Amino acid sequence: MKLSNRAINVQASPIRKLMPFANEAKKKGKKIYHLNIGQPDIETPKEMLDVYKNYEDKVLAYGPSQGLEIYRDNLVRYYGRHKINIGVNDIIVTTAGSEAIIFAMMTTCNDGDEIIVPEPFYTNYNGFATMAGVKLVSLTTYAEEGFKLPASNKIEAKITENTKAIMLCNPGNPTGTVYPAEDMQRIADIAIKHNLFVISDEVYREFIYDGLTHTSILTIPGLEDKAIMVDSISKRYSACGARIGCLISRNKEFMAAALKFAQARLCPPTIDQLAANACIDIEAEYFEGILKEYDKRRNIVFEELQKIEGIICVIPKGAFYIIAKLPIDDAEDFAKWMLEEFSLDNETVMFAPAEGFYATPGLGRNEIRIAYILNENDLGKAMKIFRAGLEKYKNNRT
């Protein structure tokens, strides 16, 4: 039976495709430190978990396709605190950020249309683009240059008659980049000049270090009909399993069309939305405490990586990932080897090979993404194991 081309071509997630090797290693009694996936160990807020405990309805019913009204009302307040002024009808609650990205791509692009995206980017944009038949046109950025956005004329050179949008992840997964306001304005200017949508993935809004500030795409004047924001509570409240995100735009035509896609799938999960709703008034101190914790982790990982001869990486300014170029040829082979053949005191480390975070063929083959989502102690151990493994792998393979 012949499958579709998209089914054959869609990439296996570099974050998840090595899980069978990890499971095999676990069966053999090996302990694995998971730095492959952005699953924080931070506790989910009690406010949120209490909603599940206290759910009293007798029938677990569908909600509205655009999301529960109470939750959307409260989201307006949440965004207002971040100086993002939107109305309740500018929001569609989605099944995690993933669905918001799919709706954004489907609504802006025909099969064969193009979206310009700085690479390396969140790897699953590749999968969603394959589903939507969208061609991701990459703007390569480099660790050596702090993953800085290219000059505007270089971005404009990528625009064709099929370009429908520019897509950004800010703060960036996997780069840790936080785009300065000037860069966001540059993107906006290009979008206005060429009549393009800007799809901005802002799920790491709360995770910004060194006192930098975040510029949401929704705060740029003149971009009201072009700005589309994708969000998720997965990282914000360490609630990856709730699968609650949202799609936001002030473009009424865009929202009406996206709502039709949303109606087809009926609604996002009901109790999980109520649980997300309970987090709206979590105070700034909560995030400050978590940010301090991640800051420490960031420094541990960066310092440990710096000890590796020939490594190229830059200290992340946001999110909780770091992408690093290793002094080896094939990071996926190394990642598998770490699971299958290496251990230190019967422990090893899993991380994501980074080739899948690029659209340009061949790029990222010697790079990896590390998610610094473990506590200091575990992270320190994991990085020691990582360095020992890399040393041994290099000696074995070269």
Next chain:
Amino acid sequence: MKLSNRAINVQASPIRKLMPFANEAKKKGKKIYHLNIGQPDIETPKEMLDVYKNYEDKVLAYGPSQGLEIYRDNLVRYYGRHKINIGVNDIIVTTAGSEAIIFAMMTTCNDGDEIIVPEPFYTNYNGFATMAGVKLVSLTTYAEEGFKLPASNKIEAKITENTKAIMLCNPGNPTGTVYPAEDMQRIADIAIKHNLFVISDEVYREFIYDGLTHTSILTIPGLEDKAIMVDSISKRYSACGARIGCLISRNKEFMAAALKFAQARLCPPTIDQLAANACIDIEAEYFEGILKEYDKRRNIVFEELQKIEGIICVIPKGAFYIIAKLPIDDAEDFAKWMLEEFSLDNETVMFAPAEGFYATPGLGRNEIRIAYILNENDLGKAMKIFRAGLEKYKNNRT
């Protein structure tokens, strides 16, 4: 800003698009009996709701992309009780049946490929097909003939070089059809002869009246590499808000490709899966009780509809919908009018205009779908209001 063609063309859900009119009516204090959506009033099993209450993990984490292992293990047992023998790796847990359908379409079809489907069909197949760029090629069936499947040569006449699958809903939404084993075998024979997939939506397995038996696509010998089943717990456990379904096939290549799509979106909701898992051993008596209740409702609706002069409908054999041809021209106009202009003792009824349940343009314009998901008392009242409304509408408009 120009949107994509699919965004412009995707149909608004006939089940949900009149909700703004309903909300308007509610604001004016009108009570509405909702027969538009398959949201049962049956209580969600206590076993399921208790899982939410008793969730103890501190971190609401991602699960595996294919679904929690414990749940998939238990699903194998559930299907075994229904004489559907599958292995744990034949199952991917999805975010409701909706996502399973999207994955099935994306994995089998390229943009522009065709799926043959008896119409009227579950209306959201239209939306999912638009997302996937799939053309639904309809096999029209008629109330006058009990929505019987056409003869095999008529089905084969629809096959082109672009046909990739035949899709069925059994028991049928909105027709209430339960396909006899001979019909399922006929479909299987055609699929084998022409090398097509068969996508079988079996979410109403438990809702079959008059002692008829269900033939799952997965029980037909020789079809192992072609049979794809879509399922959901929404109706089975009256848990529409949990958004848990699954995609099942013994075709390993198909499942490996579908898993790549599943990995891109990371995972289905975690606690909701655990809640679904708690229902696996709910006993046959539970479903017998519910079936008795629905059987009564079915009879009320059918008897009330039979009192209408010029109506054409057939008594449903499964699921909890009935589709009826009314002695009017425009069922959508009538549905709106019922919300905006009609009431009886300040109460009215909402139902789904059926044009969106067809792929053939113009068909179904004078038809509606009624979901008989209210208790006998409410349903009786709703049908009385419906008949009074229809009478008045006919007199006003003709």
